[in-house]
Amino acid sequence: MRLGEIHLRDPFVLSDESTGVYYLYGTIGQTAWGGQAIGFDAYTSRNLVDWEGPIPVFRPPSGFWADHHYWAPEVHLYQGSYYMFASFKADHRCRATQILISNSPLGPFVPHGEGPVTPPDWECLDGTLYVDDEGMPWLVFCREWTQVKDGEMRAVRLSRDLDRALGEPVLLFKASDAHWPIEAEGEGNFVTDAPFLVRQDDGQLLMMWSSHGIEGYAIGIARSATGHIAGPWVQEPELLFEKDGGHGMLFRSMEGQLLLSMHRPNIHPYERPVFVPIRNRDGRLKVILDTEIGQQINEEKSEE
Template sequence: MLKTTEINIRDPFVLPMPSEQQYYLYGTIGTETWEGKASGIDYYTSQDLENWEGPFAAFRPPAGFWADRNFWAPEVHAYLGRYYMFASFKAEGVSRGTQILAADTPKGPFLPISEGPMTPRDWECLDGTLYVDAEKQPWMVFCHEWVQVGDGEVCAVRLSDDLSAAVGQPQLLFHASEAPWAQEIHPKGRSGYVTDGPFMHRLSNGELIMLWSSFSTGGYTVGIARTASGDITGPWEQDAEPLYAGDGGHCMVFRTFDGQLLLAYHRPNETPQERPFFVPLREEGSTLVIDQNA
């Protein structure tokens, strides 16, 4: 049994399973984040979000798999009776992209349902997430990386009903620099604005918002974008102040079995110190705030 503070992952994603009264935690294996070849994607299970069993294998690359490193940011979504993993992968000389895998249970084993990523083959992309609109049309929201475009982009592409193919071309939703709080970074002689980890959330008043990450004066940071149209294609506007600016990010939102809304993110952003954190949220007007009193 492991405590949350003993789990070294980035990009935590929690899938509650009410039928089991159990939470599944997925994430980027901390020790395999940046360098060398990746072994796969793991998960942990817990009944209380404090004590965890695992890690267990969720995905191991099959023979001939196109990527061998940077197995990043797995998300697992229940959709039409199966479980779909959105994860980003890369190989030497091949652009990073988000591929979709499927399994009959959240334990896996997850297997690819397409020949390669859903993102354009000549784009450097990451952090795909599932969004299903009011017409039950599935979309993938993802990031076009700053390392290729300078000013990182958040884009959306329609998916086929079975999630096995992209339909049409990606649509640009916004650039990182549109957020007043976002700051340019300058690592290894490069300069740019980062977009990471988009996650869609609909407020109880029906408004559609997106949580996403970049950098600010507080280090790695979570911000909120919103669309008054209620449609994924926008137009999107950025909140002036971030939701969280404490050198933590790549977040998602979920509800506990007793109905508490939680924000999951990793902190700090330095390898190998990253750990998953779960903090209470509440709706306040037409936004989310971290609930310091919960």
């Protein structure tokens, strides 16, 4: 199948250069907003155009604490194992990030540790892994606007085997610290979504994140003034993407092209994965315009 046939939100791509295989994960579109969640699936490709799947990679075991809103799985290779970070929800329990583990990118993934790694009384989502220059793993995640109105970006240290949080989460920034987010879901409510950390060759530390902008769902960039996770974080004046696409992450093609993966549009049930070429120059990330490349890579290849 082609990307346009895959109904996923929050698409995340893991590239395996040793085998030449791309693994695509995401929120299953059909159960993104309601109904009994079934788990997470993956799709595989060797050219980013033709995909095979869905392949079940996580199905909740008996007694698993969450039964709906299985969102935004990310898979990271860390110390020889594959770890999935994902958001889960249950009635009368706060939305939380749970870490899963497998010895294969195609699972089966099973719960890791004794439960969620975000605070039990916080509404949290979109946890991502960041490993600092000392090799210490961190969970970077969003504390939801549904609880604090002005959505927060937080970070907490993880144990080296990723089975628990260490200490209290630190506040990195709030959604309203950037000029571009607009109020959503009521007056005074600002969304933080989808942190993704990028370490530049010159040592600069960037964070991509999403919220609602004037032209729809959008991706902005924050920059750590110190190059460390604690910041302070300075919001870039220009958006990376602003026209109703978001929950982005970066990966490289087997040919070395830097690509932005996101879903677009942000309208259910029409959201689909999209890959867009990115230029990384002088510490700045920028979408390569259509006039420079002809078309987005997935559209261009589909017509070959």
